[in-house]
Amino acid sequence: MAELGLNEHHQNEVITYMRFARSKRGLRLKTVDSCFQDLKESRLVEETFTADEVSEVLSGLQALVHSEVESELINTAHTNVLVLRQLFSQAEKWYLKLQTDIAELENRELLEQVAEFEKAEFTSSNKKPSMDLKPKLAPLNEGGTAELLNKEILRLQEENEKLKSRLKTIEIQATNVLDEKSKLERALQDLQLDQENQKDFLIKAKVLRDLENTIAVLKSELQKTLNDKTENQKSLEESLATAKHDLLRVQEQLSMAEKELEKKFQQTAAYRNMKEILTKKNDQIKDLRKRLAKYEPED
Template identity: 65%
Template structure:
């Protein structure tokens, strides 16, 4: 069993469990054998049996054997759970978490090694009796657990004291930083106050300068208004004078046009043109009369 990495103590524990399982298996096999013997003694009393009778006997035997095997399998599973409970309880006392690999339970190579180990260990009856006569190991006492807990408590207390000391140091540093912050805020307020007074003086000077500038601009504006009013009056007078001159020129132009028409009518060219137009008009009238007469004859 050393090939599994067990120490001597765990090897003995494994042997004890295998011995227990072996004894339970032998008892259950004897029970199954007794089922067959009971069938032989109670039912096989005649020389010949019908098919139905044989089938009935086999069905009854199957039911009994099935019940025995199922009971043994259930009992084995529950026994394994109790064994795991013992292991887990001992592990939890030392704050351990055990893990199992279910797939290894069907490892054929390991199963063959266990079978070989069982055959080797239980092949010699004398060795088996010697193993049975060995005294049982004393159960784990609570001293180891208490000692482990005390060590853990001491370590936690020491760590807690260190944390408290560090906390006090941080509090001292925080108070110092708070005092420095207060002094800095006070100095900043004083600086802002002085700076504010300087800014107020500068702003007062700027306001005075702006007021002077506004007054000068208002004075210039008033002067500009006076000049503009005088200029406007001059422009209005000039406009009235220009209108009068325009009317006078228009009247002179009208008289000149009339004079030109009169002089043009008195020229010989005008008279000749007028006579020609008169003759043409008479000719047109004569032609129209002829046309109207011709149209009426048709």
Template identity: 65%
Template sequence: MADIGCNDHHQNEVINYMRFARSKRMLRLKTVDSCFEELQDSRLVDETFTVDEVRDMLDGLHAVVRGEVEMELINTAHTNVLLLRQLFFQAEKFYLRLQTDISELENRELLEQIAEFEKTDFKVSQKLNQESNKPKLAPLNEGGVSELLNKEIAKLQEENEKLKAKMRTLESQAMNVLEEKSKTQKALEDLRKVEGDKQLSAQSKEISCLEDTVAALKEDYNRSLTINAASQKDLQENLVSTKHELLRVQEQLSMAEKELDKKFQQTAAYRNMKEILAKKNEQIKETRKRLQKYEPDQ
């Protein structure tokens, strides 16, 4: 059995189309034969004809036959367009783009091969696989296209699962960073609280000492008033001097507090905490950018 280069299914489709084309061709040939028969029955009744009569009969026959042939050629072209239209629609469903080579339509070797196929195998192929229902177009290279689509779907699903896993990892990392930031902030607040308590304790002791001194001076002043009124002026001067000293000491305490705060900010623990917070903030910003890349709506 001859082979035209297609699989069995497509070869059967070619045979069906050739059967259709041959039936249309035979019908048109019968129409041409009837034109000649009509001419013979209607015009060729006399034994002799003039040249004008013969020319008139040939012109009429020519017009009729030419019209029939032209109609058949037009109909064949339109039929081929409909066949191509079915194939293109079928290919578009699978996102395929078919291409045609017009030059191959005049390939003498292929035309002779098709003619030989029609002569030798057409009659034999008519007996094979007669379908009771109207045949429907099957996908071109059905197994390959379906397999390709399934592979593409599986690939997309695999990539989707990878993206989901990556997203879960990023979310876990973001939660860990936030937790570490919270712990770092709490540790820094505790450190500040401890340093602040120490500073307040020292200041309280100094103020307490100063208050005790002032109280003692007041007590001495009152006692001195009762003992010797003449020394009242000296005691007042001493009191004023003591007040000035108290203001000076308070100013020194204020300066000492500022210096202590400045020294605290220059301590290694404070700098380390500050650097850790800066790094954690940068990690959080980077993680948010990466999360926004995969889920911009969130």
């Protein structure tokens, strides 16, 4: 846009700084001129001087000029540091990191360009600065858009960390619930196997009851046969004894089966409890999935 390649606002800032530097430089030059003028008025009052006197005068003048020039150079360096500090402070408000290229400070082409710009701005135009060419820097220690933005960024970062921590906690809880669900599913499978065993037991119990009924019928028939046929009593008694042994064996089996059935029925009550626990855990898992769905991005 302009001779220095800056926008209007930044170019005006450069002009303001150059005006400040010119005024300081002018004051220092006046001070150096006054050194020479004081020397002329105080020391150069005689018509002739010896070599030692001339050397002494020049040494004193050299010391004065050296002190003034050194003071100006130091002040200029410190002033430049303050300018950089203002720029860097404003940049940090927006989380920017500015860099400087020291090598460019000795670029003769750029230095000549700045000299021509200064000459054109302060020599040719001879204009006095207007008030609108001196915009103030944004306040560094006061509130404003940058400060509010910084606070909002910090708040969002804290909220993001809280959400990450909460999501991690929910993931751990979900993992624990899934593990517990797996255990309950395995327990349910075991109970289902026990249920199948109970069905087999019931079938065997039915067979035993049928056998008991058969034995009862056989006993009745045997008693009738004993009454009707005495000659076959011995054979019938042996059959009866065998039937009694069978009955005792069957009764023993039935007793064991009844004990096992009682034990299985007790496990059936545990099965109901486990099923209720599994139902509750499934509800918890569904609830956790719904909660997790709020934090997962949509497809």
